Amino acid sequence: MDVPTTNKSLLKKIIAIVLGFGPGIFAIGYTIGTGSVTSMIVAGSKFNMQLLWVLLLSCLFSGVLMFAYGNYALLTGETALYGFKKHLKYGKVLAILIIIGVTFGQWNSLMGILGISSNIIFEILVLNFESLKGYEYETVLITAIVIIVAFYLLMLVGKYTFFEKILVIFVTLMGMSFLLSLFFVQPLSVDVVKGLIPTIPDVPGGKMLVAAFVGTTMAAATFLSRPLFVKGKGWTIKNLNQQKKDSITAAILIFIISATIMAVAAGALFYEGKEVMHVLDMANTLKPVAGKWAVTIFFFGALSAGLSSIFPCLLIAPLLIADYQSGKLDTNSKQFRIVTAVACFVALIGPAFGANPIEIQILSQVFNVFVLPLVIIGIIILLNSKKVMNEYKTGLFVNIGMYAALFFSLVISYNGIIALFNFF
Incomplete structure (x- = not known):
């Protein structure tokens, strides 16, 4: 009689831990979507574990920046863009440029996310209904419309806790699916170790993939939105330690899931000499070694990744605009509904024109790196301003981390520019 009770108690504890996750769940939602999944799969299939060092550095700096932005919100009571506008000399211009840059990148990403998610659902349907093969475009487009309308209606619920719980479910399913997939196939241990040595693949597309890695892992949207989510959680200056743990946990989980x-x-693919060019190629990652069930598991993980990213991507523009205006997000306002509706229409552009969602996704991640240096410079200035921070002083290690992140972002932005010139 004791065993069932113990198991039930353990299950309750696990559920409590998962549901108790803080604003870091949004960081994972922004970071590990189909953009991240696509970049990681393409990199793994093409370059083995060679870019693991890029992922490690990106996650390290992401943790530092999440911590920095979260602390700024708790110590000053202000959000990021509102703080830029209020305290920096050219803060208004900087904030507007950031809003435009981040929104452009996230809405482009949303097109890819919706396209890949719809294609994944189509492939799952084809496994069971082969007659749909001749209606790929129509099925993908209808699926995309259904998904985006459903998410828009869910957005109208307009409560932080609701968004958080939905994301917790998707992120948990995603993590479990990919970790389960790892039991079927693994890279060689020596390749994992080699992947921690900084090198950039000297082949066409190598530089672009590096930029895409950083664009999806060090996402500016993650840091800018953190103050609003921290405030939405109801945290205050008393939660500084909790905010620190939440940032570290989010960064570690992002690294573990992405590396997996x-x-x-x-x-599954690199050792077989296969590359990923289409969504079905991603689905077939595990098919040669584990059959249809493995494909289903992987599909489920990729779909959860996509759905976990739709919420944050739809939220980003109204979040940033509200941040700039007052530092407060009103999810029941007319402005919120109009901006999110525009985002939904933009998301449908890719599926409507039948564009390759994988190419859209990687390109959108590259564009994300260009606004990143501005986002880092802004928080460095604010956290080191005595006028803004009063008696609070930013620690030496945090400053070193932020300046290192700035240097890294500038190098990657330069790398991204070269990659785009080569691409076009």
Whole structure:
């Protein structure tokens, strides 16, 4: 009689831990979507574990920046863009440029996310209904419309806790699916170790993939939105330690899940000499070694990744605009509904024109890196301003982390510019 009770108690504890996750769940939602999944799979299939060092550095700096932005919100009571506008000399211009840059990148990403998610659902349907094969465009487009309308209606619920719980479910399913996939295939241990040595693949597309890696892992939207989510959680200056743990946990989970995806692709495809060009190629990552069930598991993980990203991507523009205006987000306002509706229409552009969602996704991640240096410079100035922070002083290690993140972002932005010139 004791065993069932113990198991039930353990299950309750696990559920409590998962549901108790803080604003970091949004960081994972922004970071590990189909953009991240696509980049990791393409990298793993094409370059094995060679880009693991880029992922490690990106996650390290992401943790530092999440911590920095979260602390700024708790110590000053202000959000990021509102703080830029209020305290910096050219803060208004900087804030507007950031809003435009981040929104452009996230809405482009949303097109890819919706396209890949719809294609994944189509492939799942084809496994059971082969007659749909001749109606790929129509099925994908209708699926995309259904998904985006459903998410828009859910957005109208307009409560932080609701968004958080939905994201917790998707992120948990995604993580479990990819970790389960890793049991079927793994890369060689020596390749994992080699992947921690900084090198950039000297092949066409190598530089672009590096930029895409950083664009999806060090997402400016993640840091800018954190103050609003921290405030939405109801945290105050008393939660500084909790905010620190939440940032570290989010960064670690982002690295573990992303590295797992890359490892699965490397183990299943790289050693076979196969590359990923289309959504079905991603689905087939595990098919040669584990059959239809493995494909279903992987599909489920990729779909959860996509759906976990739609919420944050739809939220980003109204979040940033509200941040700039007052530092407060009103999810029941007319402005919120109009801006999110525009985002939904933009998301449908890719599926409507039948564009390759994988190419859209990687390109959108590259564009994300260009606004990143501005986002880092802004928070460095604010956190080191005595006028803004009063008696609070930013620690030496945090400053070193932020300046290192700035240098890294500038190098990657330069790399991204070269990659785009080569692409076009």
